Amino acid sequence: MINPLTEHRGLDSFDIRYVALILAILGIGVLSIYSVTYGQRGVGTPYYLKQLIWIGVGAAAFLLMWASDYHHLARFAYPAYAVVLLMLVVVLFEGRTSKGAQRWIAMGPLSFQPSEFAKLVLVLVLAHYYSKAPRVGWLQRVIVPGLLVLPGLLLILKQPDLGSGLSFVAIYAAMLLMVGVRSQALGVILLFSIMLFPFAWEGVWGSLHDYQRQRIMAFVDQDYDPGGKGYHALQSRIAIGSGELLGKGLYGGTQSQLKFLPEGHTDFVFAVFAEEWGFMGVLVLLALFVGLIWLSLEIASKAKDQLGALLAAGIVAMLCFCVVVNIGMTAGMFPIVGIPLPLVSYGGSATIMTMAALGLLLNVKRKRLSLFY
Amino acid sequence: MATPHFPETEFGDLHRRLLILRVGLLLVVGLLGLRLWHLQIREGPYYRDLSENNRTRQVLLEPARGLIYDRHGVLLANNVPSFSLYVTLEDVKDRELLVKQLTDLLGLDSALVRKKLTAKGSKLLPRKIKDRMTLRDATLVESHRLDLPGVMIQVESQRNYPGGMTAAHILGYVGEVSSEQLEKPEFLDLHQGSVVGQYGVEKSYDRHMRGVAGQKNVEVDALGHEKRSMVVERPQAGNDLYLTIDARLQKVAEDLLGVEQGAIVALDPTNGDILAMASRPGFDPNVLSRELTAKQWVEIVQDEGRPLNNRASQGQYPPGSTFKIPMAVAALETKTMSPSSTVFCNGGYQFGKRLYHDWKAGGHGYVDLHNALVHSCDVYFYTVGQRMGIDVMAEFGKDFGLGKVTGVELPSERSGIMPSTAWKQKAKNEQWLPGETISAAIGQGYVTVTPLQMASLIGTVANNGLSYRPRLVQAVMDRMTGNLMEIPAVPRGKLSVKPETFRLIKEALADVVTKGTATRAKSSVVTIGGKTGTAQVAALRTGPEESIPKKFRDHAWFVAFAPVDSPKIAVAVIGEHMGHGGAAAAPLAKEVIEAYIKLAPQVPTVISERSGMEGTGRFSNDS
Numbered sequence: 001m002i003n004p005l006t007e008h009r010g011l012d013s014f015d016i017r018y019v020a021l022i023l024a025i026l027g028i029g030v031l032s033i034y035s036v037t038y039g040q041r042g043v044g045t046p047y048y049l050k051q052l053i054w055i056g057v058g059a060a061a062f063l064l065m066w067a068s069d070y071h072h073l074a075r076f077a078y079p080a081y082a083v084v085l086l087m088l089v090v091v092l093f094e095g096r097t098s099k100g101a102q103r104w105i106a107m108g109p110l111s112f113q114p115s116e117f118a119k120l121v122l123v124l125v126l127a128h129y130y131s132k133a134p135r136v137g138w139l140q141r142v143i144v145p146g147l148l149v150l151p152g153l154l155l156i157l158k159q160p161d162l163g164s165g166l167s168f169v170a171i172y173a174a175m176l177l178m179v180g181v182r183s184q185a186l187g188v189i190l191l192f193s194i195m196l197f198p199f200a201w202e203g204v205w206g207s208l209h210d211y212q213r214q215r216i217m218a219f220v221d222q223d224y225d226p227g228g229k230g231y232h233a234l235q236s237r238i239a240i241g242s243g244e245l246l247g248k249g250l251y252g253g254t255q256s257q258l259k260f261l262p263e264g265h266t267d268f269v270f271a272v273f274a275e276e277w278g279f280m281g282v283l284v285l286l287a288l289f290v291g292l293i294w295l296s297l298e299i300a301s302k303a304k305d306q307l308g309a310l311l312a313a314g315i316v317a318m319l320c321f322c323v324v325v326n327i328g329m330t331a332g333m334f335p336i337v338g339i340p341l342p343l344v345s346y347g348g349s350a351t352i353m354t355m356a357a358l359g360l361l362l363n364v365k366r367k368r369l370s371l372f373y
Numbered sequence: 374m375a376t377p378h379f380p381e382t383e384f385g386d387l388h389r390r391l392l393i394l395r396v397g398l399l400l401v402v403g404l405l406g407l408r409l410w411h412l413q414i415r416e417g418p419y420y421r422d423l424s425e426n427n428r429t430r431q432v433l434l435e436p437a438r439g440l441i442y443d444r445h446g447v448l449l450a451n452n453v454p455s456f457s458l459y460v461t462l463e464d465v466k467d468r469e470l471l472v473k474q475l476t477d478l479l480g481l482d483s484a485l486v487r488k489k490l491t492a493k494g495s496k497l498l499p500r501k502i503k504d505r506m507t508l509r510d511a512t513l514v515e516s517h518r519l520d521l522p523g524v525m526i527q528v529e530s531q532r533n534y535p536g537g538m539t540a541a542h543i544l545g546y547v548g549e550v551s552s553e554q555l556e557k558p559e560f561l562d563l564h565q566g567s568v569v570g571q572y573g574v575e576k577s578y579d580r581h582m583r584g585v586a587g588q589k590n591v592e593v594d595a596l597g598h599e600k601r602s603m604v605v606e607r608p609q610a611g612n613d614l615y616l617t618i619d620a621r622l623q624k625v626a627e628d629l630l631g632v633e634q635g636a637i638v639a640l641d642p643t644n645g646d647i648l649a650m651a652s653r654p655g656f657d658p659n660v661l662s663r664e665l666t667a668k669q670w671v672e673i674v675q676d677e678g679r680p681l682n683n684r685a686s687q688g689q690y691p692p693g694s695t696f697k698i699p700m701a702v703a704a705l706e707t708k709t710m711s712p713s714s715t716v717f718c719n720g721g722y723q724f725g726k727r728l729y730h731d732w733k734a735g736g737h738g739y740v741d742l743h744n745a746l747v748h749s750c751d752v753y754f755y756t757v758g759q760r761m762g763i764d765v766m767a768e769f770g771k772d773f774g775l776g777k778v779t780g781v782e783l784p785s786e787r788s789g790i791m792p793s794t795a796w797k798q799k800a801k802n803e804q805w806l807p808g809e810t811i812s813a814a815i816g817q818g819y820v821t822v823t824p825l826q827m828a829s830l831i832g833t834v835a836n837n838g839l840s841y842r843p844r845l846v847q848a849v850m851d852r853m854t855g856n857l858m859e860i861p862a863v864p865r866g867k868l869s870v871k872p873e874t875f876r877l878i879k880e881a882l883a884d885v886v887t888k889g890t891a892t893r894a895k896s897s898v899v900t901i902g903g904k905t906g907t908a909q910v911a912a913l914r915t916g917p918e919e920s921i922p923k924k925f926r927d928h929a930w931f932v933a934f935a936p937v938d939s940p941k942i943a944v945a946v947i948g949e950h951m952g953h954g955g956a957a958a959a960p961l962a963k964e965v966i967e968a969y970i971k972l973a974p975q976v977p978t979v980i981s982e983r984s985g986m987e988g989t990g991r992f993s994n995d996s
Contacts (some may be wrong), residue, residue, distance in 0.1 A: 174394075177390060177393075177394075178387060178390055178391075179387075180386050180387075180390065235427075237412060237420065238420050238423045238424050238427060239424070240409065240412050240413060240420070241412040241413055241416050241417055241419065241420025241421070241423075241424075242417070242420040242421040242423065242424035243413055243417070244413055244414065244417035244418070244420075244421060245413065245414060245417070254424055254427070254428045254592075255424055255427065255428075258427075258428050258592070258593070258594040258600060259594050260424075260427050260428070260594070274409065274413065278413060279409060279410060279413040279414055279417075282406075282409050282413065283406070286402055286405065286406060286409075289402070290398070290399070290402055293398055294395070294398075297391055297394060297395055297398075300391055301387075301388050301391045301392075306387075309387055309391075310387075313387075313391065313394070316394070317394070320394075320398055320401075324401050324402075324405065327405050327409075328405060328408075331405070331408050331409055331412060332408075332412070333404075333405075333408055
């Protein structure tokens with residue numbers, strides 16, 4: 001039933017500032033991908049064109065989510081999680097291996113990364129779980145949802161995909177913090193320990209023998225730092241630092257143009273951007289992210305019900321975590337884990353998932369404004 | 374509408390917690406911003422430098438070495454392009470793989486490649502692995518460039534001597550600067566792999582011809598492949614040399630020696646210009662300027678003929694009877710003899726218990742100075758030597774430049790020996806024996822000379838005592854400015870000898886050729902004056918010359934000048950183990966003199982041409 005009034009109010013929810021921020025960040029992403037792959041005469045479709053296609057698909061997902069109803073979606077949270085877990089199992093056996101990790105499921109010429117979608121589904125699952133009934137006591141508040149998180153987490157770590165695994169833990173911790181645990185400090189500590197995990201990791205890491213590190217590295221994360229000399233981290237720092245105030249200009253990023261910086265279009269796209277646009281560009285990008293997250297938090301705090309608020313908060317937490325950890329690692333604050341910069345890094349699964357998540361956020365706002373649903 | 378499961382208070386809590394999230398977000402983003410500010414603003418210049426170093430490799434641009442011309446502008450040494458293979462270790466990921474690839478691709482010696490790759494030196498600077506590659510090999514490497522990270526082909530100039538063995542001892546050869554050389558101050562501007570002169574004027578004039586290396590900054594990608602290059606400093610070409618030699622005369626002299634061992638020096642007595650300086654056996658500087666294998670090098674060094682030895686300036690021989698020229702001057706100047714006083718020669722000279730033979734068994738009868746020179750009477754000069762004593766002989770010998778280096782611009786010139794009582798005391802810590810004076814009087818015993826010294830000596834006589842330092846380089850042309858810097862002749866002063874003495878001696882030397890011991894040097898083209906010499910190699914000689922093994926036969930000397938009236942050329946010839954000077958050496962000198970007389974008037978020298986054009990003396994502008 002289409003109610004003209006509903007539709008009118010619903011259109012109001014299509015916050016033009018929100019959409020503009022998303023488009024601006026996506027634009028920066030496409031530009032940086034275009035620049036880094038500019039000099040490469042690749043075979044087939046160039047990366048920036050492919051990314052535009054993903055953005056197109058993502059826009060459809062965004063609109064679909066925006067037009068849907070998160071209450072209906074929440075009902076499918078558990079089955080959706082089951083499907084995701086199944087896909088994560090499939091990926092372990094049938095997945096396409098790239099750079100030592102099995103993360104992709106091939107579907108004809110395309111392949112997708114179930115772990116990305118697992119993040120969004122996890123937010124949905126946890127929001128659904130907490131809003132269904134007043135979960136009281138340690139068991140219901142912490143342990144049971146923890147057990148929900150665990151199978152997905154283990155399957156992702158097995159791929160191995162340390163970055164997505166950490167995102168999983170971060171989403172869980174953020175949700176705990178939102179619903180509140182007996183001692184709020186626990187949630188805070190948990191969240192911070194996630195943030196600080198890399199530092200702790202470094203500490204433990206430093207005390208290990210080389211061969212031990214190699215064994216652990218071989219299991220945990222194979223595609224980064226094969227020489228163990230911090231090559232990626234250094235090249236990334238050089239790229240960012242050498243951008244100085246105003247940057248080297250489009251195509252001017254020697255670090256990425258001359259391939260000193262690996263993965264310039266994916267996980268290290270921020271370094272490419274920082275090299276070419278300097279500190280000024282970096283400030284603009286950070287401001288765009290802060291603006292987007294700020295508006296998202298606004299939506300979360302004004303959500304009509306518990307489910308909407310938790311959903312929004314979970315999505316924001318996921319977004320925040322990825323942005324902070326990605327920029328932090330490229331800037332040499334954290335060790336390198338494979339987390340893409342949302343909306344900027346090249347990647348179909350991540351882009352579509354992030355845009356769908358943002359569409360869902362906007363849906364939370366739309367449902368608040370609509371009288372009937 | 375769904376029923377809120379949480380009490381109102383707890384929903385309010387959510388708002389509070391969202392507020393915490395906001396504050397936390399701002400805090401974390403602030404931290405990120407601070408970190409990025411630190412990286413990009415505070416440490417920005419540092420990282421900028423790092424990124425520049427990351428992508429640039431410094432490549433030295435070798436300067437073109439100066440060219441060498443003869444006195445008429447005939448090219449003697451130039452540079453031709455050649456391909457060299459370089460490897461930058463910084464960009465090589467797998468050294469063993471590279472060794473295998475290079476040996477498979479080019480058939481190089483894997484041990485040699487490995488040795489060069491592991492040798493000490495900067496990882497960032499390309500090191501030379503192979504030079505003088507064929508175009509085919511160079512193309513092969515270029516086409517496999519993507520599989521050979523860190524490998525590059527450079528076009529370089531390779532030293533080339535168009536004349537092959539011609540004038541090899543004068544020109545010398547070039548080679549990579551050695552590690553020992555690099556530690557010396559005069560090679561400070563060089564680096565591993567630089568090419569420097571290692572012999573001949575290539576060595577002595579290296580500073581002029583070397584030039585200044587330039588630098589190119591090459592932008593490379595992470596695999597070491599060249600993307601762009603930018604010349605920071607252009608290399609400065611080295612300066613060109615104009616030698617005093619006449620390439621044609623040089624060729625004549627060398628061909629005259631042929632397969633024999635020996636040397637011919639021809640110079641212009643009026644200014645010391647060396648017109649030809651041949652030494653045989655010779656070598657091909659093209660081969661020596663290449664990288665030799667250890668085996669090739671050993672072969673050259675251990676060659677019995679010692680081809681690398683420049684016999685003209687480094688060969689020390691007893692002068693034999695040619696020494697009678699300074700002896701004659703001394704005899705007249707010290708008034709030991711008057712021109713008319715005679716000595717009776719019966720074929721031997723008794724001194725103490727020993728009889729010193731004359732070369733002519735029956736003797737020469739009564740001889741005066743003139744005839745003593747013309748017929749090379751030994752007994753006459755035994756007598757003169759005995760009367761003068763060794764120290765007076767040494768004084769005159771030294772005045773003529775014996776026993777000391779001439780100062781020609783060649784490395785490792787030898788001085789020969791002009792013995793004296795003081796010399797023997799110092800060198801052997803022994804007393805001079807009177808009998809040794811008698812041997813020395815006919816240029817045997819301790820006396821040794823180089824052919825260059827003898828050419829200079831006869832030139833001094835020809836020029837009536839006015840002598841010049843022998844020189845090989847008459848001008849240096851500055852390639853950057855185009856200025857021709859003439860190197861002036863260096864007078865060594867005039868001997869305080871009466872002109873009459875020279876007149877008498879030159880008259881005698883002319884008669885040596887017309888009716889004396891060197892009639893084989895008689896020319897229909899020009900009047901020649903000269904003196905034969907036969908330097909004894911083995912003390913005991915029995916039977917005719919032909920029956921003696923070659924290596925024990927005497928060295929044949931002939932020193933000459935021409936024309937007798939106004940000398941333009943002075944020549945010294947030594948033929949090792951060629952027997953008698955008059956028979957073996959004199960004809961060679963004649964050929965050289967005749968060749969020069971025929972050639973000389975035809976072409977003016979480069980210098981006189983240039984100076985004439987500009988009308989200035991020392992400096993003239995080439996452009």
